[in-house]
Amino acid sequence: MAPLGTLRSSVLLATVLLLSFLLNFLVLASSLDTRTTPNSDLQTLLCLKAHLSDTAGQLASWKNDSLQFCSWAGVRCSKTRPSRVFALDLGSFELNGQIPACIANLTYLARIHFPNNQLSGPIPRELGQLNRLQYLNLSSNHVSGSIPDTLSSCSLLQIIDLGGNSLQGVIPPNLSQCLNLQELVLQHNSLNGGIPEGLGMLQNLSVLHLAGNSLTGEVPLSLGCKSSLTAVVLTNNSLTGPIPSCLANSSSLQVLDLTNNHLDGEIPYALLNSRSLKIISLAMNKFVGCHTFFIRESFFPYQALACIQQS
Numbered sequence: 001m002a003p004l005g006t007l008r009s010s011v012l013l014a015t016v017l018l019l020s021f022l023l024n025f026l027v028l029a030s031s032l033d034t035r036t037t038p039n040s041d042l043q044t045l046l047c048l049k050a051h052l053s054d055t056a057g058q059l060a061s062w063k064n065d066s067l068q069f070c071s072w073a074g075v076r077c078s079k080t081r082p083s084r085v086f087a088l089d090l091g092s093f094e095l096n097g098q099i100p101a102c103i104a105n106l107t108y109l110a111r112i113h114f115p116n117n118q119l120s121g122p123i124p125r126e127l128g129q130l131n132r133l134q135y136l137n138l139s140s141n142h143v144s145g146s147i148p149d150t151l152s153s154c155s156l157l158q159i160i161d162l163g164g165n166s167l168q169g170v171i172p173p174n175l176s177q178c179l180n181l182q183e184l185v186l187q188h189n190s191l192n193g194g195i196p197e198g199l200g201m202l203q204n205l206s207v208l209h210l211a212g213n214s215l216t217g218e219v220p221l222s223l224g225c226k227s228s229l230t231a232v233v234l235t236n237n238s239l240t241g242p243i244p245s246c247l248a249n250s251s252s253l254q255v256l257d258l259t260n261n262h263l264d265g266e267i268p269y270a271l272l273n274s275r276s277l278k279i280i281s282l283a284m285n286k287f288v289g290c291h292t293f294f295i296r297e298s299f300f301p302y303q304a305l306a307c308i309q310q311s
Contacts, residue, residue: 041085042069044105052119053096078108086132087111095119099138101126108132115139115161122146123162128153139185140164147186152177161185163209171196171210181205187233188212195220195239200246202227211235211257219243219263224250231255235281243268251276260284 049062061072069085070077076087085106091113098121099114110132119141127133128150136151139161146169147162157178167189175181176198182205191213199205200222208223211233218241219234225246231254232247239261247253248268253276264286271277 038067038069038082038084041106041108042067044102045069045072045075045085047100047102047105051097051100051102054093055096056094058090058093058095076111084108087113089113090117091137092116098122099124099143103127104129106130110156111135113137114141117141119143123148123167125150127151130154131156133157134180135159137161138165142166144168146170147172147175147191149174151175154178156180158182158204162189163187165189167191169193171199171215173198175199176201178202179204183207183209185209186213191215193217195223195234197222199223200225200227205229206252207231209233210237213237215239217241219247219258221246223247224253228252233257234261235259237261239263241265243271245270247271248274250274253277255279257281258285262286264288 045062046064049059052059058073069075070083074088074090074093075085076089077083078086086108087110089111092115095117097119099119101124103124104126107130109130111134113135115137119138120143122145123138123143125148128148131154133154134156135158137159140163143162143165144167147167149172151157151160152172152174155178158180159182161183163185164187169191170193171186171191173196175184176196179202181202184199184205185207187209188211192215194217195210195215197220199208200220203226205227206229208229209231212235215237217239219239221244223232223244223246229250230252233255235257236259241263242265243258243263245268248271253274256277257279259281262285265288267282267287
C-alpha cells in the first residue's frame with residue numbers, strides 16, 4: 001500500500017492538472033468566441049439584406065467581401081472590441097420586403113429604426129430574443145399580422161412605435177411587463193379589443209398614442225394613477241364609459257385627445273381645471289350636457305372658452 005503522503009501528493013497533482021486544463025479550455029473558448037462573433041454579425045446583416053429589396057441602392061455598401069460592416073450605411077457598432085452591431089438606422093431607405101427572423105442573431109442590438117419604408121409581412125416573433133433592445137420603430141410601413149407578445153421579453157424596451165401599419169388583433173396585455181416602457185405608439189392600425197389594464201401600472205409611461213384603431217371597452221381605471229403620462233391620444237376608436245378619475249387628476253398630463261369615441265358620463269371637474277393640460281379635445285362623444293371650460297394653450301396670450309361638441 002502506498003504511503004499516505006504519496007497519495008495526497010498524487011491527488012494534489014491531479015487537481016492542479018485538472019484546473020490547468022479547465023483554465024486553458026476557457027481561454028481557448030473565449031478566444032474562439034472573440035473571433036467568430038463579428039463574423040456572425042456580418043452574416044446576419046447579409047441575411048437581412050437578402051430579404052429586403054433595396055430599390056434606392058441604400059444598402060450598396062453591404063457587401064460580403066468586407067468585414068468593415070460597422071461603416072456600412074445605417075449600421076452602428078459598439079466602441080468595444082470586438083465591435084458588435086447595436087443599432088440599425090434604416091429609416092426612409094425605400095426598402096421593400098419582410099423583416100427576417102435572422103435579425104434576432106444580432107444579440108447586442110439595442111435600436112431598430114426602420115420607419116418610412118415599404119416593409120410588409122409580420123413582425124418576427126424572434127425579436128423577443130433581443131434582451132438588449134431598447135428602441136423599436138417600424139412606423140409608416142405596411143407591416144401586418146399581430147403585435148408579437150414575445151416583445152414582453154424585451155425588458156429594457158423604452159420606445160415602441162408601430163404606428164401607420166396594417167396590424168390586427170389585440171394589444172398584448174403582457175406588454176405591461178416592459179417596466180421601462182416610456183412611449184407606446186400604435187396609432188392608425190386595425191387593432192381591436194380593449195386597452196390592457198396593466199398599461200396604467202407602468203410608472204415610466206409618458207406617451208400613449210392609440211388613435212385610429214377599432215379599440216373597444218372602457219379606458220382603464222388605472223391609467224394615470226402610477227405613470228408620469230404627458231400625452232394620451234385615443235382618437236377615433238369605439239371606447240365607452242367615463243373618463244377615469246386618475247387620468248383627470250393627473251398633474252403631468254399635457255395632451256389629452258379623446259375625440260370621436262362613445263365615452264359618456266360627467267366630465268370630471270379636475271380635468272377641466274387642470275393646470276398642466278395644454279391641448280384637450282373631448283368632441284364627438286356622449287358626455288352629459290354641454291360644458292364651458294378653459295383651454296390653456298402656451299402659444300395663446302389669453303384663455304379661450306370652448307364648448308364640447310357632442311356626437
